[in-house]
Structure formats: C-alpha cells, structure tokens
Amino acid sequence: xxxxxxxxxxxxxxxxxxxxxxxxxxxxxxxxxxxxxxxxxxxxxxxxxxxxxxxxxxxxxxxxxxxxxxxxxxxxxxxxxxxxxxxxxxxxxxxxxxxxxxxxxxxxxxxxxxxxxxxxxxxxxxxxxxxxxxxxxxxxxxxxxxxxxxxxxxxxxxxxxxxxxxxxxxxxxxxxxxxxxxxxxxxxxxxxxxxxxxxxxxxxxxxxxxxxxxxxxxxxxxxxxxxxxxxxxxxxxxxxxxxxxxxxxxxxxxxxxxxxxxxxxxxxxxxxxxxxxxxxxxxxxxxxxxxxxxxxxxxxxxxxxxxxxxxxxxxxxxxxxxxxxxxxxxxxxxxxxxxxxxxxxxxxxxxxxxxxxxx
Amino acid sequence: xxxxxxxxxxxxxxxxxxxxxxxxxxxxxxxxxxxxxxxxxxxxxxxxxxxxxxxxxxxxxxxxxxxxxxxxxxxxxxxxxxxxxxxxxxxxxxxxxxxxxxxxxxxxxxxxxxxxxxxxxxxxxxxxxxxxxxxxxxxxxxxxxxxxxxxxxxxxxxxxxxxxxxxxxxxxxxxxxxxxxxxxxxxxxxxxxxxxxxxxxxxxxxxxxxxxxxxxxxxxxxxxxxxxxxxxxxxxxxxxxxxxxxxxxxxxxxxxxxxxxxxxxxxxxxxxxxxxxxxxxxxxxxxxxxxxxxxxxxxxxxxxxxxxxxxxxxxxxxxxxxxxxxxxxxxxxxxxxxxxxxxxxxxxxxxxxxxxxxx
Numbered sequence: 001x002x003x004x005x006x007x008x009x010x011x012x013x014x015x016x017x018x019x020x021x022x023x024x025x026x027x028x029x030x031x032x033x034x035x036x037x038x039x040x041x042x043x044x045x046x047x048x049x050x051x052x053x054x055x056x057x058x059x060x061x062x063x064x065x066x067x068x069x070x071x072x073x074x075x076x077x078x079x080x081x082x083x084x085x086x087x088x089x090x091x092x093x094x095x096x097x098x099x100x101x102x103x104x105x106x107x108x109x110x111x112x113x114x115x116x117x118x119x120x121x122x123x124x125x126x127x128x129x130x131x132x133x134x135x136x137x138x139x140x141x142x143x144x145x146x147x148x149x150x151x152x153x154x155x156x157x158x159x160x161x162x163x164x165x166x167x168x169x170x171x172x173x174x175x176x177x178x179x180x181x182x183x184x185x186x187x188x189x190x191x192x193x194x195x196x197x198x199x200x201x202x203x204x205x206x207x208x209x210x211x212x213x214x215x216x217x218x219x220x221x222x223x224x225x226x227x228x229x230x231x232x233x234x235x236x237x238x239x240x241x242x243x244x245x246x247x248x249x250x251x252x253x254x255x256x257x258x259x260x261x262x263x264x265x266x267x268x269x270x271x272x273x274x275x276x277x278x279x280x281x282x283x284x285x286x287x288x289x290x291x292x293x294x295x296x297x298x299x300x301x302x303x304x305x306x307x308x309x310x311x312x313x314x315x316x317x318x319x320x321x322x323x324x325x326x327x328x329x330x331x332x333x334x335x336x337x338x339x340x341x342x343x344x345x346x347x348x349x350x351x352x353x354x355x356x357x358x359x
Numbered sequence: 360x361x362x363x364x365x366x367x368x369x370x371x372x373x374x375x376x377x378x379x380x381x382x383x384x385x386x387x388x389x390x391x392x393x394x395x396x397x398x399x400x401x402x403x404x405x406x407x408x409x410x411x412x413x414x415x416x417x418x419x420x421x422x423x424x425x426x427x428x429x430x431x432x433x434x435x436x437x438x439x440x441x442x443x444x445x446x447x448x449x450x451x452x453x454x455x456x457x458x459x460x461x462x463x464x465x466x467x468x469x470x471x472x473x474x475x476x477x478x479x480x481x482x483x484x485x486x487x488x489x490x491x492x493x494x495x496x497x498x499x500x501x502x503x504x505x506x507x508x509x510x511x512x513x514x515x516x517x518x519x520x521x522x523x524x525x526x527x528x529x530x531x532x533x534x535x536x537x538x539x540x541x542x543x544x545x546x547x548x549x550x551x552x553x554x555x556x557x558x559x560x561x562x563x564x565x566x567x568x569x570x571x572x573x574x575x576x577x578x579x580x581x582x583x584x585x586x587x588x589x590x591x592x593x594x595x596x597x598x599x600x601x602x603x604x605x606x607x608x609x610x611x612x613x614x615x616x617x618x619x620x621x622x623x624x625x626x627x628x629x630x631x632x633x634x635x636x637x638x639x640x641x642x643x644x645x646x647x648x649x650x651x652x653x654x655x656x657x658x659x660x661x662x663x664x665x666x667x668x669x670x671x672x673x674x675x676x677x678x679x680x681x682x683x684x685x686x687x688x689x690x691x692x693x694x695x696x697x698x699x700x701x702x703x704x705x706x707x708x709x710x711x712x713x714x715x716x717x718x
Binding site: 008022026068187193221 | 373
C-alpha cells in the first residue's frame with residue numbers, strides 16, 4: 001500500500017528524505033563498510049556533532065549507540081543504580097522502566113499519579129540514587145512540565161536524573177542541562193526505520209558506573225558505560241552496530257538542521273493545536289490528558305466515547321493510518337503522531353477527515 | 360565507490376538481491392509498520408519457517424531476534440549459566456565470549472589451544488554447566504571439526520552446548536541437533552546490513568533459564584528467555600526490533616532457498632579450495648591454520664610473509680576490498696570472506712589479481 005500515510009506513534013511515517021538516503025546508502029556501500037574503518041568513525045563523529053546541535057546537548061555529554069531505548073533502560077539499571085531509583089509513573093512506558101529495576105532486584109520506588117494524570121508532588125525518597133522521568137508518555141500522550149524538571153533538579157542536585165526522550169525530540173525542546181542522562185529511539189520523531197537507540201550521558205554518569213564497578217557490582221559487559229566510552233572516544237562501538245541506521249540518522253539530522261529546528265518545533269506546536277482543537281470540538285472525542293500544559297504535542301491522544309474502531313477504519317479507507325490506544329485503552333483511545341515528517345497540510349487533511357466522519 | 364566489491368569478513372558485500380529488496384521495503388512501508396501488527400507477526404513467522412528449513416533447525420527449537428551476536432553472548436551468560444561455563448578458545452571471538460563470563464563474575468574456565476591451533480583434548484570440568492564452541496573463528500579462519508562437536512555431545516550429554524555460528528552459516532552445514540543453543544549475526548554469510556542477531560534455543564535452555572530465575576538469580580529484563588519466549592509465541596518481540604533487517608533476512612532466505620542451499624554450500628567448498636590453493640602456491644602466503652580440516656571455508660586466512668599492506672592496496676586499486684588481519688595480526692594476515700554472495704567468477708578474478716601481484 002504505497003500511498004498510506006502513517007500517523008502511528010512509532011514506527012511511524014519515515015522522514016520524507018529517508019527513501020532517497022537509503023538509495024544513496026546502497027550507492028555508497030554503507031551496508032558493507034567496517035565499523036573499524038575511518039568512514040565509520042567519521043560518520044559516528046558527524047552524527048554526534050549534528051545531534052549535539054539539534055538537541056542542544058551540553059558539549060561535555062557523551063553520545064552512545066544502543067539497539068533501542070528499551071536497551072537503555074537496562075543499561076541505566078546496570079550502570080547507574082546500585083540499590084534504589086525513584087520513578088515518576090503515569091503511563092505504560094514509565095511503568096515498564098520501573099519494572100526493569102524489579103527484574104534486577106533493586107529496591108526502587110515510584111510515584112504513581114494514575115495513567116494520564118498530573119503529578120501532585122515531586123518528593124523523592126532520600127536514598128534514591130537516580131530519578132526517572134518520562135518526557136513524553138507515548139502510551140497516553142502526557143508531556144512532563146519543564147518547570148517540574150527544574151524543580152526536581154534544584155531539589156535534588158546530588159541525585160542523577162534520567163529522562164526518557166522517546167517520541168519527544170526533536171519535535172519539542174528539552175533542556176538537557178537539567179538531566180544527567182537521556183535517551184531515545186530513532187523510529188519516532190526522527191522518522192527512521194526501527195533498530196537503534198541513542199544514549200546520552202554526562203561525566204557524573206561515567207563516574208557513577210565506575211564507582212559501582214569498583215565496589216564489585218556487575219555493570220554488564222559490552223555495553224557497560226566504561227566500554228562504550230573507551231570505544232566512543234575513538235568514534236567506535238564495542239559491537240558491529242546498525243551502521244545503516246547511523247548513516248540515516250546523520251543524514252536526517254542534516255536535513256532537519258537545514259530546515260531549522262525552531263521551524264520544526266513551531267510547526268509541531270501549530271499542528272498539535274489543530275489536533276487538540278478538533279478533539280475538543282467533536283462531542284465523541286476528548287483529549288485524554290486533562291491538564292492542557294501536560295498534553296503531548298508529539299503524540300496527541302483522545303478518548304473516543306463510542307470506541308475507536310469506526311473512526312480508525314474510516315481513516316484507513318482514506319489511507320491515513322492512526323494509532324489505537326495502548327494496552328488497556330486499545331479500543332477507547334486514538335493516538336496521533338505529530339512528528340517532524342507530518343506536514344501541516346497532512347494534519348489539516350487528517351482533521352478534515354475526522355470532522356467529516358463525525359458529521 | 361559504487362564498483363567496489365567487499366571480501367571483508369563482515370560487514371561484507373551485500374547479498375546481490377538486497378538493493379532490490381530495500382527498494383521494495385520502501386514501497387511496502389516496512390519502515391512504518393508496527394511490531395504489534397499482523398504484518399509483522401506474519402513476517403516473523405515466515406522468517407522462522409524459512410530459517411528452520413535453511414539451517415535444518417530441529418522443529419522444536421525456538422528462534423529469537425536480538426541486536427547482534429555480541430548481545431547473545433551476554434544473554435547466554437545471564438540466562439544459561441549460574442556459576443560456570445567452559446570455553447574452547449583459539450581466537451579473539453571465542454576469547455571474548457569467555458571474557459563476558461568474567462564481566463558477570465562467573466567461575467568459568469577455558470581450554471586455550473593458542474590462536475589458530477587445533478584443540479588437543481576435549482575435556483570439560485565436571486561443574487561446567489555449558490560448553491561454548493565457536494564454529495568459525497572469524498579472527499583467524501579456524502573451523503571447528505564437526506566430529507569433535509559430536510564427541511563433546513556424547514561425552515557430556517547433560518551439559519548445554521552453545522555454538523557460535525557467526526560467519527559460518529549458511530555457507531557450511533552445521534548439525535544443530537548436536538547443540539542446545541546457537542546464534543549468528545546477519546552481516547556475514549547472509550549478506551545483510553549489520554544490526555540484527557538471531558538466537559536459537561531448545562527447550563532445555565528455556566528450562567535452564569526458568570530454573571536459574573526460580574533460584575533467585577537475575578536473568579536480565581526484556582531479553583530474558585522467558586520474555587523472549589512469551590512474545591515469540593505470538594510472533595512478537597519485547598521491544599521494537601530492527602524490522603527492516605527482519606524483512607531483508609526473510610527475503611534473502613527465500614532467495615537462498617530458490618538457489619538451493621546445497622548449491623550454495625558446494626560453491627563455498629569450490630571457492631575455498633581455489634583460495635587455499637592460491638595461498639599454498641604463492642611463496643609469500645601461507646594458510647594460517649595448519650591442519651587442513653580446520654581451515655575455514657567461509658573466512659579464508661593467510662599469513663603474508665612481508666606484510667599485507669602492498670597486497671591490500673593493490674587489490675583495492677582494482678576495487679577488490681579484502682580484510683586485514685584481526686587484532687595482533689592486523690598487518691600480517693589477510694582475511695578473505697567467501698560468503699554466498701561472492702560468485703565463483705569473483706573469487707577467480709580475485710585470485711588472478713593476487714597471483715598477478717606476486718608475479
């Protein structure tokens with residue numbers, strides 16, 4: 001179905017330049033180059049430089065390649081927490097990260113606001129070593145208020161803060177000076193095929209992992225922070241990574257720089273406003289997140305009072321593919337990705353179809 | 360450099376049908392489909408069926424998707440070994456798997472024959488729970504004798520046997536009934552871009568992992584065997600995997616089935632014979648592995664008496680890219696991949712160039 005347009009919250013519509021970059025990758029033998037060669041090192045270095053510019057990453061933060069954001073949860077657990085972390089949970093993904101700490105038998109804690117609800121307080125237990133925050137809860141379309149991130153940072157300057165940037169960046173700006181580590185996967189806002197995660201850490205993370213190891217704790221093997229860093233310093237990776245994805249990310253970052261990140265972020269705001277206005281105008285739809293400031297601009301979620309099936313099928317017949325609800329909300333929510341690849345015109349057309357369906 | 364031909368031992372030359380499959384993947388929106396959708400489930404199921412046919416995997420073995428063979432080392436350590444494994448080491452990769460057990464503070468042991476040397480005995484310590492064998496040592500071109508695998512199996516029927524199939528299959532046939540778990544990455548003999556590993560396990564592995572967990576040991580998180588299995592039973596994966604690579608693997612498996620696996624393996628034997636005859640004929644070259652039966656058919660390695668630089672540069676000027684030596688052998692070995700995508704004519708041309716260089 002070549003003419004389908006994907007508004008699913010990841011994997012989603014590919015960034016519009018990706019097909020051409022894939023063709024070039026074949027011409028340039030990207031599938032055959034060695035991860036020990038100069039070509040790879042230059043590519044990795046270029047990706048890091050462009051990503052630092054696009055996400056405004058502080059210059060002394062490190063950038064590593066993993067296979068997914070899911071993997072990064074495990075690597076954070078292995079490297080950055082010895083006994084306890086504290087998790088702000090109000091959706092499936094923030095909850096799942098907490099569950100990883102249980103798999104590793106940590107004594108972690110959480111504040112559960114209820115799915116989609118605002119957090120009423122930001123107290124963190126004294127012994128928690130790391131605070132886990134999810135910028136954009138892809139499951140229910142909640143965005144973490146940047147002022148509350150600042151509150152956490154100033155209240156707990158000695159604790160590490162980890163932020164999940166999946167399906168948030170570069171659609172919205174996040175102040176990474178407020179966190180010690182951040183991560184995302186490429187199949188959301190960056191519009192790439194799935195199969196790579198990016199892990200950003202500062203020197204406090206590197207030191208924390210070293211300290212944990214020096215106390216005799218296991219911190220993993222090929223993706224222990226010390227191993228990632230010793231290879232990363234040479235613009236290399238411990239294992240053969242997804243080189244094709246690294247190439248595509250580098251090219252898409254360049255395209256986004258040319259377009260202008262502030263343009264992309266302004267368009268994101270405009271398109272989100274169009275979507276939420278539609279949710280509010282139509283009687284059968286309600287924005288799932290009540291507090292307007294916490295409504296995600298990149299994954300817009302609505303409750304559908306009479307079930308989502310008819311609407312999703314109707315849009316599908318127009319070749320517009322939107323997301324179902326996640327988990328327990330599968331049949332009662334719609335999730336619409338508003339990523340950089342989705343143009344204003346496409347979102348306006350989508351909204352026209354939704355309005356027509358409910359007329 | 361569109362006309363280069365890669366004989367590097369991985370990443371290597373793409374299987375000749377991959378560029379066309381990549382174009383089709385774009386047309387079929389493979390980069391946008393969800394890993395929770397029916398399309399994905401059917402693809403995963405098809406890949407497993409084709410792989411079982413191509414590698415003659417026993418029907419009751421499970422097949423899981425990981426990000427690399429390197430990752431599988433870690434998952435084996437986490438899931439299948441509680442205290443001790445035993446490793447047959449005679450190259451960098453078999454050694455590195457052993458080192459993973461040290462990262463996880465296991466009391467593992469090894470038999471080190473010296474790089475490239477035959478193993479003189481196959482005794483395994485009584486308490487070892489798992490025996491690790493490397494079918495094809497990509498670093499030095501050693502292939503494990505199938506008769507010795509049978510010896511291990513019959514001598515230690517109660518122990519798990521893990522075999523590293525990286526850069527071996529489907530170029531050569533391996534009897535998987537002799538092992539409990541096996542794994543490979545796709546950027547070698549399968550001729551795909553890097554970024555996916557395949558992990559094959561039998562029910563004894565699933566039970567071993569369950570037992571380890573039931574004794575209170577940590578077995579990982581999203582890629583614990585129990586989690587891989589519960590998702591795999593539905594033809595799903597715990598995380599969003601490299602769906603594009605899954606698609607390409609499925610298509611290349613189909614192409615290989617159409618060509619005939621026995622044809623591929625017969626060609627591999629012929630091309631390996633041509634390469635080793637050349638190594639023996641030329642005074643400056645020597646096959647690195649002394650015992651003929653242990654010379655890898657898929658990664659052919661020669662010592663170069665006066666250093667490899669001149670030869671590699673000369674071949675490069677002809678657009679034929681071969682591998683340097685690995686690690687300490689970087690400047691003194693050449694490694695030539697003999698994978699299914701490398702045609703007889705291409706190997707013959709390569710050999711002509713080598714002979715011409717030394718004339």
